[in-house]
Every structure is written in structure tokens, then in C-alpha cells.
Amino acid sequence: xxxxxxxxxxxxxxxxxxxxxxxxxxxxxxxxxxxxxxxxxxxxxxxxxxxxxxxxxxxxxxxxxxxxxxxxxxxxxxxxxxxxxxxxxxxxxxxxxxxxxxxxxxxxxxxxxxxxxxxxxxxxxxxxxxxxxxxxxxxxxxxxxxxxxxxxxxxxxxxxxxxxxxxxxxxxxxxxxxxxxxxxxxxxxxxxxxxxxxxxxxxxxxxxxxxxxxxxxxxxxxxxxxxxxxxxxxxxxxxxxxxxxxxxxxxxxxxxxxxxxxxxxxxxxxxxxxxxxxxxxx
Amino acid sequence: xxxxxxxxxxxxxxxxxxxxxxxxxxxxxxxxxxxxxxxxxxxxxxxxxxxxxxxxxxxxxxxxxxxxxxxxxxxxxxxxxxxxxxxxxxxxxxxxxxxxxxxxxxxxxxxxxxxxxxxxxxxxxxxxxxxxxxxxxxxxxxxxxxxxxxxxxxxxxxxxxxxxxxxxxxxxxxxxxxxxxxxxxxxxxxxxxxxxxxxxxxxxxxxxxxxxxxxxxxxxxxxxxxxxxxxxxxxxxxxxxxxxxxxxxxxxxxxxxxxxxxxxxxxxxxxxxxxxxxxxxxxxxxxxxxxxxxxxxxxxxxxxxxxxxxxxxxxxxxxxxxxxxxxxxxxxxxxxxxxxxxxxxxxxxxxxxxxxxxxxxxxxxxxxxxxxxxxxxxxxxxxxxx
Numbered sequence: 175x176x177x178x179x180x181x182x183x184x185x186x187x188x189x190x191x192x193x194x195x196x197x198x199x200x201x202x203x204x205x206x207x208x209x210x211x212x213x214x215x216x217x218x219x220x221x222x223x224x225x226x227x228x229x230x231x232x233x234x235x236x237x238x239x240x241x242x243x244x245x246x247x248x249x250x251x252x253x254x255x256x257x258x259x260x261x262x263x264x265x266x267x268x269x270x271x272x273x274x275x276x277x278x279x280x281x282x283x284x285x286x287x288x289x290x291x292x293x294x295x296x297x298x299x300x301x302x303x304x305x306x307x308x309x310x311x312x313x314x315x316x317x318x319x320x321x322x323x324x325x326x327x328x329x330x331x332x333x334x335x336x337x338x339x340x341x342x343x344x345x346x347x348x349x350x351x352x353x354x355x356x357x358x359x360x361x362x363x364x365x366x367x368x369x370x371x372x373x374x375x376x377x378x379x380x381x382x383x384x385x386x387x388x389x390x391x392x393x394x395x396x397x398x399x400x401x402x403x404x405x406x407x408x409x410x411x412x413x414x415x416x417x418x419x420x421x422x423x424x425x426x427x428x429x430x431x432x433x434x435x436x437x438x439x440x441x442x443x444x445x446x447x448x449x450x451x452x453x454x455x456x
Numbered sequence: 457x458x459x460x461x462x463x464x465x466x467x468x469x470x471x472x473x474x475x476x477x478x479x480x481x482x483x484x485x486x487x488x489x490x491x492x493x494x495x496x497x498x499x500x501x502x503x504x505x506x507x508x509x510x511x512x513x514x515x516x517x518x519x520x521x522x523x524x525x526x527x528x529x530x531x532x533x534x535x536x537x538x539x540x541x542x543x544x545x546x547x548x549x550x551x552x553x554x555x556x557x558x559x560x561x562x563x564x565x566x567x568x569x570x571x572x573x574x575x576x577x578x579x580x581x582x583x584x585x586x587x588x589x590x591x592x593x594x595x596x597x598x599x600x601x602x603x604x605x606x607x608x609x610x611x612x613x614x615x616x617x618x619x620x621x622x623x624x625x626x627x628x629x630x631x632x633x634x635x636x637x638x639x640x641x642x643x644x645x646x647x648x649x650x651x652x653x654x655x656x657x658x659x660x661x662x663x664x665x666x667x668x669x670x671x672x673x674x675x676x677x678x679x680x681x682x683x684x685x686x687x688x689x690x691x692x693x694x695x696x697x698x699x700x701x702x703x704x705x706x707x708x709x710x711x712x713x714x715x716x717x718x719x720x721x722x723x724x725x726x727x728x729x730x731x732x733x734x735x736x737x738x739x740x741x742x743x744x745x746x747x748x749x750x751x752x753x754x755x756x757x758x759x760x761x762x763x764x765x766x767x768x769x770x771x772x773x774x775x776x777x778x779x780x781x782x783x784x785x786x787x788x789x790x791x792x793x794x795x796x797x798x799x800x801x802x803x804x805x806x807x808x809x810x811x812x813x814x815x816x817x818x819x820x821x822x823x824x825x826x827x828x829x830x831x832x833x834x835x836x837x838x839x840x841x842x
Contacts, residue, residue, distance in 0.1 A: 353832070
């Protein structure tokens with residue numbers, strides 16, 4: 175979680191559920207998983223890190239991945255979970271503290287002299303920048319952006335940028351083909367060495383097996399060439415085909431009727447003599 | 457008065473009923489698309505060109521092009537209709553990974569493990585994707601659309617659907633139909649390119665028989681394969697994860713029932729749903745556009761470029777290999793992942809020149825490498841363009 179943006183003096187900006195305008199602090203979940211902030215603390219006093227405890231029982235304090243939430247700095251904690259017991263006008267710093275009450279997750283000093291009324295101070299890029307209060311990566315926002323990204327400029331979709339930068343697709347082709355090759359070269363190298371290792375192991379096994387048990391017929395995988403395997407497969411295939419032809423099942427002989435009306439068995443090509451050739455007279 | 461009122465009511469109802477009929481709403485586009493659907497079914501039944509896909513797609517085209525009165529929640533593009541709900545599997549991209557699970561559970565990677573350099577052919581053949589991408593850019597497609605069109609060259613239906621649903625949902629129908637059509641046409645498209653690029657001597661190269669692969673190697677392959685590829689291209693995670701997971705189910709030896717379900721009933725159910733809904737998504741008003749013609753032309757080109765890439769790469773590789781270890785360039789075409797059709801093409805073309813040179817088992821290596829390569833390429837495109 176990060177403190178992402180805050181508004182000190184609010185006279186004409188975002189309103190709370192009661193229709194009142196107050197300063198606010200935006201928190202941003204920088205992770206790609208939901209984060210529960212119940213039990214954490216928000217404070218404006220480094221000497222009192224447990225000034226405001228975010229209630230644990232509130233289901234809304236579980237912040238979704240890359241989502242934002244807002245706390246009202248109105249000094250009215252009785253109005254709900256999101257209303258703090260201090261205001262920003264009277265504060266010099268905002269500190270987010272972990273649920274242990276000691277670990278500081280994020281802090282930022284409030285540069286009152288720079289911030290006008292209804293103007294927010296925030297991280298230039300959401301979630302990025304200092305967490306030690308120095309203000310690195312922070313700045314005055316062009317617009318207030320409560321509960322949304324601080325980047326207000328319209329972003330070009332990635333594919334538009336890609337087309338603008340690489341109108342002929344050459345850079346994309348070269349880069350993408352390189353990535354594909356890298357992935358498959360890595361696979362190639364892994365399995366090349368794994369294969370060598372497997373062959374070496376098989377040879378060792380063969381050497382250790384053969385002098386001790388020559389008559390057992392212990393044959394390793396490496397001994398069987400593809401031709402041998404093909405011959406075994408062919409023999410098995412023929413064997414099973416033979417079973418099929420005879421249709422021998424449970425010692426009962428049956429006859430399989432073929433749906434083809436014209437089979438090699440009834441083919442005249444195979445059963446008749448060649449048609450005599452008529453020799454024409456000149 | 458009473459009888460006139462009844463007739464008037466009857467007339468109104470009949471007129472309304474007429475408006476609801478397909479006959480009242482039919483257009484030339486609908487008829488044309490229905491004819492295309494019938495051609496698909498004919499090709500599947502008579503020629504046996506990818507019947508498992510062309511029958512559902514062909515019938516889906518007919519279903520999607522029955523004219524109807526809009527607003528009754530019937531059409532595939534009408535929210536809440538049955539077809540629309542089934543189509544979500546395509547749009548949200550969860551059918552393709554499930555198909556990849558089944559493909560993984562039915563694929564034997566032995567050929568690849570025994571001769572891992574064949575993996576590189578699977579990478580080279582992905583050139584078709586980026587060749588078509590570049591041409592699509594020149595034709596004025598956006599980069600996202602060009603990426604979705606380019607992936608047709610990966611010759612992998614599920615990958616094409618997955619990527620196009622992410623990059624260009626409007627083009628899913630045309631891209632899927634194009635990808636599956638050209639996969640069925642691999643025996644027509646590839647042989648001329650293969651013959652053009654190879655000499656007689658090269659076509660007669662005999663490759664060493666692949667060594668036997670131990671069960672442990674087969675078990676390690678999906679795990680290592682997944683880790684290496686997914687760490688490089690995490691955006692290909694849904695496809696690569698499912699592919700290698702399916703393969704682990706097959707090779708682990710202890711999950712036979714799961715593997716059988718993945719490669720049997722599960723993949724069958726998803727194939728039916730994906731085929732029917734992709735077919736139905738080719739509604740005439742959405743499909744019959746100049747862009748669809750471009751997509752079909754680019755699809756054919758991508759297959760040709762992919763075949764070029766695969767065959768030429770083998771020739772290049774042969775420059776560095778010793779005699780006896782050389783690879784027959786006729787298996788280069790199998791780098792496009794139309795499994796197993798392109799491997800079969802390698803074999804058939806090889807047999808034309810030497811009846812005793814069996815290339816099928818060798819061609820299966822680049823063929824399954826192509827599946828991995830196209831999934832990685834899809835991940836790269838997804839990472840770059842979204």
C-alpha cells in the first residue's frame with residue numbers, strides 16, 4: 175500500500191457521503207493481489223503512530239489489486255471507517271503504519287507552502303517514488319484524481335504506439351522472432367544435455383548389467399533401434415488384426431458382416447481372368 | 457364489425473409473424489454465407505478435410521446466418537441469448553486453453569526430446585506470423601488487428617482464436633474460419649513451396665532414426681518446457697500452462713483417467729462449442745466485408761511464408777551439420793503447427809521421391825515444436841500490443 179495523493183484544503187472538490195467537503199488522503203494498492211488494511215494505522219504525528227486505527231471488521235477495507243481508497247481528514251471518526259481523527263491543515267506529515275503499530279509503510283511530508291486550495295499533491299506515477307517522506311517522485315497534480323490514477327493525460331493504446339514507432343513491423347518481427355528463438359533455444363539446450371545424460375546413464379546401466387546377467391536378456395532402451403521397434407509394432411499389429419479377422423471372442427466364433435457391398439473378396443478384378451483383348455482385323 | 461375486427465387482428469398477427477420469419481429478413485449475404493457453410497460441410501464429409509472442425513464450423517455458419525428479426529435474444533451478438541452465452545468462451549478466451557489441455561494430453565513429445573534441435577524449426581516457421589503482420593500493417597490494419605491476423609500463420613486454431621479475442625474481437629470469426637480453412641488446406645498450400653525450395657538431393661536425405669526416449673525424460677519435458685517458456689513469455693501462460701499440464705497428465709503415468717478425459721470428452725465438448733460458435737459468429741452483416749477478404753488472403757500468405765521460413769531454416773541448419781546428421785528440409789514445413797497434417801505433408805512429399813524414406817516420425821518433432829512456438833509467439837504479440 176502507498177499514500178498516493180492528498181488534498182489539504184477542500185472548498186470546491188470531492189464531497190464525502192454526508193455532502194461535506196474536507197481534505198482527503200488517497201491510498202493505492204500497488205500489488206496485483208487484494209490487500210486488507212484493517213488494523214493498520216494512519217497518523218499525522220510521528221510520536222503517535224497509532225493515532226487512527228483502520229477498523230478490522232469492515233469488509234470494505236480489503237483493497238482490490240491496483241485499486242484506490244480514500245480517507246477523509248475531517249477529524250470526525252464517528253462518521254465511519256473512512257473518516258480520520260485529524261485534519262491535514264493542522265498536519266505536517268502523513269504516515270501509514272502497519273498493523274503492528276511500529277513499522278512505517280509509507281510517509282510523506284506536506285509542503286503547505288506549495289499546495290493551493292483544491293489542489294492535490296501526489297505521486298507523478300501511481301505508487302512510485304519515495305516512501306521516506308522526502309517527496310521524491312511527488313508533485314503538484316494538474317487535476318485532483320480521487321480514487322483513480324494520478325496520470326490524467328490520455329494514454330495512447332500500446333498497439334497505436336507500436337504502429338507509430340514501427341510502421342512496417344520490422345522491429346516487431348525481429349524482436350518477437352528473437353524471443354521465440356530464445357525460448358526454444360533454451361529448451362533445445364536443456365534437452366540436448368538431458369538427452370546426453372540419459373544416453374550416458376543407459377550405457378552405464380547396460381555395461382553394469384551385461385557381465386553379471388548375460389542370460390537374462392536384460393535389454394536397455396538404447397539397444398532397440400527404430401527398425402526393431404517398428405518390427406515389433408508391425409508384429410503386434412498383425413497379431414491383433416488376425417484376431418479381428420477371425421473375430422474370436424470368448425471362444426465363440428462369429429461372422430462379421432462387412433457393410434461394403436464391394437470388397438476385395440467379391441472383386442471381379444481379383445477373381446476373373448483378364449478380359450480377352452480383341453484383335454482387330456486390318 | 458366483429459368479423460372485420462377478427463380478420464384485422466388476424467391480418468396484423470400474420471403480418472407480424474411474417475416479419476419474424478427468416479424469409480422476410482433474408483439478404484444476399486445470408487444466402488452466400490449459408491452456401492459457404494454448406495461447402496465447408498461438403499469438404500468435411502466428401503474430402504475429409506478436418507471434419508472435426510469443418511462440420512461444426514460449417515453448421516455454425518448456417519446457424520449464424522439464418523435471418524431473424526433482431527431484438528428477440530436469438531442471435532450470437534445479442535446479449536443474453538444462448539448462442540451469445542456459449543460465444544463468451546471464445547470472446548473471453550477460455551475455450552482455447554482447454555483445447556490446449558487436450559492437445560497436451562494427446563501429444564507425444566518423444567520425437568522432439570530425442571532430437572531437440574528440431575525445436576528450432578518450430579521457431580523458424582513462426583516467420584509466417586510476423587510476415588503476415590507486416591503486410592497487414594501495410595494494408596492499413598491497426599497493429600492489434602495485424603497481430604491477430606498474423607497469428608493465422610501459426611496454423612493453430614485455438615491460439616488464433618485466443619489472440620484475436622484479446623486483440624481484435626471483431627475479427628474473431630473471420631480469423632478463426634481462415635485459420636481452420638488453411639489448416640485443412642495444408643496439403644494443397646505447402647507442397648509447391650517445399651518443392652520449389654529444395655533440390656532433388658536434399659529431398660532424398662535420410663535422417664537417423666530417433667533414439668528411444670525414457671519415461672523420465674517424457675515426464676521432465678512438460679515441467680522444464682513450461683518453466684522455461686512461461687518465464688520468458690508469461691503472457692502465453694494460459695496456452696503454455698494448459699499445453700504442458702495436459703502433457704504431464706499424459707506422461708506422469710499416474711493420472712491416466714484425467715489424461716483420458718482431457719484428450720477425450722473434454723476436448724470433444726470444447727471443439728463442438730468452439731466450432732459451432734465461431735461458425736455462428738460469421739453473421740453476414742459482420743463477416744461479409746472487404747476486411748474479411750484481406751484476412752483470407754493474408755492467412756494464405758502467412759502459411760506460405762511460414763513454410764518458406766521452416767524449409768529455408770533447415771537448409772541453413774544443414775550448412776553446419778555433418779553428413780549423416782543432416783536434416784531433410786522437407787520436414788521444415790512441419791514447423792507450422794497444424795498437427796499432424798503438416799507432418800503428414802512432409803511424409804507424403806518425401807515418399808514421392810523415395811518410397812522407403814519415412815519422414816513422418818521426424819516431422820512430428822518440428823510439428824509439436826510449432827505448437828509451442830506459436831503459443832510463445834502469441835504471448836509475445838499479446839505482451840507487445842496490449
